[in-house]
Amino acid sequence: MGDYRGFWVFIEQLQGRVSDVGLELLGKARELADATNTYVGALLLGDFSKAKAKELISYGADKVYLFSHEKLATYHSLAYTKLVCQAVTQEKPEALFIGATPLGANLAPRVAAQLETGLSAHCVDLRLGEDGILEQIVPGFGGTMMAVIICPEKRPQMATVMPGVFPKPEPQDRQGEVISMAVEITEKDLVPRVVEFKAKEQKTVALDGASVVVCGGYGMGSKENWQLLEELARLLGGAVGATRPAVDEGWAPEEVMIGQSGKIVHPKLYIGAGVSGIMHHVVGVQDSEIIVVINKDPNAPFFQVCDFGVVGDATQVLPAFIGKLKERQKRACDFLSIETPQMNEGPYSPDSKGDSQ
Numbered sequence: 001m002g003d004y005r006g007f008w009v010f011i012e013q014l015q016g017r018v019s020d021v022g023l024e025l026l027g028k029a030r031e032l033a034d035a036t037n038t039y040v041g042a043l044l045l046g047d048f049s050k051a052k053a054k055e056l057i058s059y060g061a062d063k064v065y066l067f068s069h070e071k072l073a074t075y076h077s078l079a080y081t082k083l084v085c086q087a088v089t090q091e092k093p094e095a096l097f098i099g100a101t102p103l104g105a106n107l108a109p110r111v112a113a114q115l116e117t118g119l120s121a122h123c124v125d126l127r128l129g130e131d132g133i134l135e136q137i138v139p140g141f142g143g144t145m146m147a148v149i150i151c152p153e154k155r156p157q158m159a160t161v162m163p164g165v166f167p168k169p170e171p172q173d174r175q176g177e178v179i180s181m182a183v184e185i186t187e188k189d190l191v192p193r194v195v196e197f198k199a200k201e202q203k204t205v206a207l208d209g210a211s212v213v214v215c216g217g218y219g220m221g222s223k224e225n226w227q228l229l230e231e232l233a234r235l236l237g238g239a240v241g242a243t244r245p246a247v248d249e250g251w252a253p254e255e256v257m258i259g260q261s262g263k264i265v266h267p268k269l270y271i272g273a274g275v276s277g278i279m280h281h282v283v284g285v286q287d288s289e290i291i292v293v294i295n296k297d298p299n300a301p302f303f304q305v306c307d308f309g310v311v312g313d314a315t316q317v318l319p320a321f322i323g324k325l326k327e328r329q330k331r332a333c334d335f336l337s338i339e340t341p342q343m344n345e346g347p348y349s350p351d352s353k354g355d356s357q
């Protein structure tokens with residue numbers, strides 16, 4: 001075990017553009033490495049120059065292991081697995097972190113299986129225990145508790161982490177080295193190949209970076225009631241998010257699922273309606289500045305972590321919120337003698353039943 005040193009990050013790239021998740025993991029690896037007096041390694045595969053690879057040093061890497069080859073420009077399961085395993089076997093890092101992205105979900109288990117080590121998927125935190133061993137935090141047992149996972153007998157310790165869990169570090173003026181690694185791949189390693197990339201249609205306001213998120217859960221009850229969330233989000237200039245059961249019901253697209261296996265959001269205001277507050281979801285919203293929860297069950301776990309809670313039926317409370325907002329907006333527009341914006345003309349006007357709740 002003593003032979004293994006350094007916290008490594010696999011740097012994901014798509015069509016030559018480094019993804020933020022790799023940089024976020026570099027920031028966390030830097031923190032862990034500083035605390036244990038070791039180094040940070042960045043593993044970069046693609047068609048990159050040394051100068052481009054050097055940029056990773058400013059985000060916290062001490063050593064960048066660069067596998068550069070035109071055939072690595074796009075992801076190939078077998079070739080990438082082979083080269084990552086080769087580097088790890090040769091250099092012996094004590095930990096390897098990979099983004100919990102579709103690419104990471106393909107690569108990480110392959111690498112862990114080949115190296116015969118453990119892998120904690122979808123971690124929501126990485127920290128050091130008292131004995132200096134890496135603790136990998138994952139919601140467990142139906143999301144009712146946080147499980148602390150350690151890998152006591154195998155190295156490297158491997159973990160995947162969703163984009164957005166850790167902040168992206170600011171680039172700094174730092175020293176480090178880029179190490180060019182030999183790329184030995186055969187045609188056989190390139191057999192499963194990416195044929196084409198297609199951008200997914202963006203159906204909703206982007207959750208990433210939204211300062212207001214209005215999120216609906218299974219308690220919203222129907223696709224029709226979902227419109228209440230969309231109207232409130234529009235009025236607040238925010239985005240709509242969903243829990244997994246709401247996505248499963250088809251009320252919202254999968255891209256807006258929030259939580260451990262969805263998106264991690266950091267808005268100024270998060271409003272959760274008909275959401276129970278199971279840990280799998282809460283980990284995706286817990287860094288919101290203000291959390292407001294609407295739930296008809298006063299014992300819903302979400303009330304324990306929120307800043308403001310409304311015990312009530314969301315299909316009545318939301319129209320009341322909407323009505324009040326419209327009323328305020330109308331007053332402001334009247335005061336400024338300007339026309340009230342078009343979006344005011346929804347079913348939940350200040351005079352509707354919602355306002356009287």
Ligand SMILES: Cc1cc2nc3c(=O)[nH]c(=O)nc-3n(C[C@H](O)[C@H](O)[C@H](O)COP(=O)(O)OP(=O)(O)OC[C@H]3O[C@@H](n4cnc5c(N)ncnc54)[C@H](O)[C@@H]3O)c2cc1C
Pocket residue numbers: 142143216217218219220221242243244245246257258259260261262263273274275276277278280281284294295296297300312313314315
């Ligand atoms: C490995 C794993 C990963 C997961 N990842 C995620 C994830 O990323 N994101 C995620 O969301 N889930 C995830 N889940 C699922 C998660 O465990 C919960 O099942 C889910 O978050 C619960 O969603 P919910 O709160 O919408 O539904 P429920 O738990 O069914 O809660 C519905 C709530 O609505 C309330 N309610 C009912 N009617 C009304 C009403 N009219 N007005 C107001 N309140 C009402 C109820 O009191 C209840 O509290 C994951 C599960 C596993 C096992």
